[in-house]
Structures are given as C-alpha cells and as structure tokens.
Amino acid sequence: MRIPYAPSEPPSGSGPQVQEIYTRIAARRSPRPLIPLDLALLHNPAIADGYNALLGAIRTKSSLDGGLMELSICYIAVLTNAVYEWKAHSALAVKAGVSREKLERLLKREGQWDGYSELERAVLEYTEESTVKVAVSDEVFERTRRLLGSDQKIMELQVTVGAYNMVSRFLVGLDVTESNGGEMVVP
Structure with a gap:
C-alpha cells in the first residue's frame, strides 16, 4: 500500500458520526472484519461511508443477475x-x-x-x-x-x-x- 491503512477502529476522540460510519461499514462486512479496501478509504470517513452505501446497493439491491x-x-x-x-x-x-x-x-x-x-x-x-x-x-x-x-x-x-x-x-x-x-x- 502506498499509504498506511487507516485504523480498523474509530480513532480515539472521533465524534459520533465517525463511529457511526465505522459501525455501518462493519455491519456491511459482517461477519468478516473490515477489509484493506475499507481501511484505505477510511482516511476520509465521509467518502468511505458514501462508497459503502453505493457499493452496498449495487451488490444487494440490483436486479441484475x-x-x-x-x-x-x-x-x-x-x-x-x-x-x-x-x-x-x-x-x-x-x-x-x-x-x-x-x-x-x-x-x-x-x-x-x-x-x-x-x-x-x-x-x-x-x-x-x-x-x-x-x-x-x-x-x-x-x-x-x-x-x-x-x-x-x-x-x-x-x-x-x-x-x-x-x-x-x-x-x-x-x-x-x-x-x-x-x-x-x-x-
């Protein structure tokens, strides 16, 4: 990885919004832990959250075979x-x-x-x-x-x-x- 991965848990002192984002991403991945892609994206939790919502919908809400x-x-x-x-x-x-x-x-x-x-x-x-x-x-x-x-x-x-x-x-x-x-x- 060209940059270090973000932490797999919300950094100490992060607000409730960041903690909620980590929780949403972890729920989508459950029962697996966060994957390296998540940890790369979590350098910006808002972008990681948007990515998670979009890709989650594509993966689970599409009618495509x-x-x-x-x-x-x-x-x-x-x-x-x-x-x-x-x-x-x-x-x-x-x-x-x-x-x-x-x-x-x-x-x-x-x-x-x-x-x-x-x-x-x-x-x-x-x-x-x-x-x-x-x-x-x-x-x-x-x-x-x-x-x-x-x-x-x-x-x-x-x-x-x-x-x-x-x-x-x-x-x-x-x-x-x-x-x-x-x-x-x-x-």
Missing part, C-alpha cells in the same frame, strides 16, 4: 490489471455460477466470446467499451439493453461498470493489498 454482474466485474479487473479485484470477484463469480472455463478465457484477453451466451457476450462487449473507450456505441448499448430486457437493468449494468472501474483504479493507484503485478488465476 449475479453471474452477469460478477462476469462484468471480473472483466473490468482484467482490463485494468486490478489483481485484488480479480481475486475477490472471480471467487464470487464461480459461486454465482460462472464457469472456470469462462473466467480462464477472460484472462486470455482474446476478445473472442465463443462459448458465452448471447447475453454474456453483450455484457462483456458493453463492459469493454465502457471501460476502455468510456463511450458505449449505440449498437452495443441497444443490443445489451434488448437482451437485458429493461431500462432498469441497463442502468444497473452501467452503474456497476462505472463503480467497479472506480474501485479498480483506486485499488491499483494506491496498490491496496500490495497486489499490483501479481498473477491473476482462476479460483
């Missing part, structure tokens, strides 16, 4: 070389039903989507365009929107892609967990 979400997040990790993000989300992808073979293919960065469903291909193309080019072409947008089946789901995909691009850039920029340059492997 969990496997599609994790596939997209894993591809963002590959495209941005976010090893820590890959390690966390490739395991979640497998739990959500994404095959190890599909994850292996992401790691090869071939851009060939044979073996993926039509919807998975659309989500991966969408993720790549939004991550690499920022602007998503009308063709990719409309195909993905049609296959997802609703304006809500295309919005949820876009906010997921945007949020996890933020996460990967934060993780890599500060080298959270000292994972930069590490190997990405399928769990």
Whole structure:
C-alpha cells in the first residue's frame, strides 16, 4: 500500500458520526472484519461511508443477475490489471455460477466470446467499451439493453461498470493489498 491503512477502529476522540460510519461499514462486512479496501478509504470517513452505501446497493439491491454482474466485474479487473479485484470477484463469480472455463478465457484477453451466451457476450462487449473507450456505441448499448430486457437493468449494468472501474483504479493507484503485478488465476 502506498499509504498506511487507516485504523480498523474509530480513532480515539472521533465524534459520533465517525463511529457511526465505522459501525455501518462493519455491519456491511459482517461477519468478516473490515477489509484493506475499507481501511484505505477510511482516511476520509465521509467518502468511505458514501462508497459503502453505493457499493452496498449495487451488490444487494440490483436486479441484475449475479453471474452477469460478477462476469462484468471480473472483466473490468482484467482490463485494468486490478489483481485484488480479480481475486475477490472471480471467487464470487464461480459461486454465482460462472464457469472456470469462462473466467480462464477472460484472462486470455482474446476478445473472442465463443462459448458465452448471447447475453454474456453483450455484457462483456458493453463492459469493454465502457471501460476502455468510456463511450458505449449505440449498437452495443441497444443490443445489451434488448437482451437485458429493461431500462432498469441497463442502468444497473452501467452503474456497476462505472463503480467497479472506480474501485479498480483506486485499488491499483494506491496498490491496496500490495497486489499490483501479481498473477491473476482462476479460483
């Protein structure tokens, strides 16, 4: 980590607002302790709190299929070389039903989507365009929107892609967990 981690407990003398923020973040992570990402963000408790609320909603309040979400997040990790993000989300992808073979293919960065469903291909193309080019072409947008089946789901995909691009850039920029340059492997 390029800066020291913030303390895992509210610093002595912090006010009730900071203590409440630590409590909210700990509740979201429960039963696990705070993770290094939290401890990096907690240098500014207000930002950590906003991050926690946004990512908590994306993770638990989205109607987007969990496997599609994790596939997209894993591809963002590959495209941005976010090893820590890959390690966390490739395991979640497998739990959500994404095959190890599909994850292996992401790691090869071939851009060939044979073996993926039509919807998975659309989500991966969408993720790549939004991550690499920022602007998503009308063709990719409309195909993905049609296959997802609703304006809500295309919005949820876009906010997921945007949020996890933020996460990967934060993780890599500060080298959270000292994972930069590490190997990405399928769990």
